[in-house]
């Protein structure tokens with residue numbers, strides 16, 4: 340280490356910590372970045388299935404914040420300073436072109452999360468940020484309302500004027516995000532709201548999803564019910580797995596479902612043909628049935644359903660698969676249509692933090708100044724990224740949260 344006292348120490352070398360370090364250095368600060376893994380950005384490399392959905396083509400902060408739930412307004416200022424437009428410019432100026440895909444999702448042109456990491460490492464180098472890997476922070480020593488120093492696992496101590504904590508959430512702990520930061524922050528007097536796995540697949544009581552495992556469905560509608568009351572719903576893509584359901588619309592619904600499960604049972608109703616109402620779908624099935632009137636029921640559904648779904652629907656319809664289509668009654672046909680429009684599943688639980696894309700909950704936003712990301716409790720502390728109580732759905736919202744809050748925290752820590 341070249342200096343004894345740094346201007347800024349950033350803890351956590353994920354997207355938020357790297358952005359905060361680079362920005363603080365760009366502002367002229369001497370910065371030390373501490374990361375416990377042997378390398379930076381382990382989780383970043385997993386994002387977007389290795390392609391990294393870095394942000395969204397959504398340039399109105401007021402529209403964007405709506406997607407982060409009731410905490411969203413906090414992000415108005417950070418997004419207005421360093422939002423998707425600035426994020427795209429940042430990566431493009433560093434030589435990484437981007438492209439917009441379906442649903443306004445933005446990826447690097449190279450389809451490589453590694454290239455995103457390379458840009459951030461280059462940004463750190465440009466600012467002469469001192470990066471210490473295999474540097475696990477064990478303890479934070481404070482005196483009154485100031486942090487005095489940081490103690491590493493091997494007992495080394497490092498000191499700075501200002502500190503930025505970006506240790507992420509508790510999800511995918513194999514990547515290093517084990518939630519240690521929450522414990523230090525509670526000790527320092529911060530409130531950490533209830534932590535739950537979010538954007539997480541769901542376990543289903545019924546066995547049939549297992550039979551369809553691996554099947555991905557597009558353009559379906561999934562609705563959440565509790566006590567027969569509709570609670571939420573999403574249209575889009577989902578996936579059957581050996582334990583239940585996953586995929587974008589399931590992950591997005593999981594936040595609300597986690598809360599509902601604490602109150603009681605939760606039912607999902609899947610509409611396989613949301614573009615057609617009951618009558619239109621019935622006509623369609625009727626026309627298929629007249630086309631295939633001499634076939635066996637089990638061989639008559641190819642036009643209607645993906646292969647893996649056919650045995651499942653045959654089973655659930657209780658119509659004899661060996662029955663000739665021309666022998667199927669109107670009641671039986673309408674029961675099948677009802678199933679196509681309303682396949683019920685009982686949620687038995689969520690997978691845990693190991694499989695959650697993000698953590699819901701975190702450091703209370705009431706205790707952070709949104710204009711600077713400065714703690715309202717500790718004078719020389721700044722926070723950014725997933726550690727704060729703010730997360731969005733899938734689609735680039737969470738990395739954007741890290742870029743925006745990281746940039747602002749780094750800039751403020753260098754200035755204040």
Ligand SMILES: Cc1cc2nc3c(=O)[nH]c(=O)nc-3n(C[C@H](O)[C@H](O)[C@H](O)COP(=O)(O)OP(=O)(O)OC[C@H]3O[C@@H](n4cnc5c(N)ncnc54)[C@H](O)[C@@H]3O)c2cc1C
Pocket residue numbers: 350351352353354355356373374375376379380381382383385386387388391392393394474475476477505506507508510511514515516517518519520695696697723724725726734735736737738739741
């Ligand atoms: C599989 C998967 C796919 C995802 N895909 C996307 C996507 O495409 N788009 C999107 O917007 N979001 C995506 N996300 C979410 C996104 O990765 C996170 O929101 C983001 O990584 C949070 O950044 P962060 O810097 O706050 O925390 P993290 O990325 O969790 O980084 C925190 C860092 O702090 C380090 N650390 C922790 N404790 C200590 C300690 N005691 N001492 C030193 N260092 C420590 C950790 O090792 C880690 O490197 C995905 C998440 C997962 C799991």
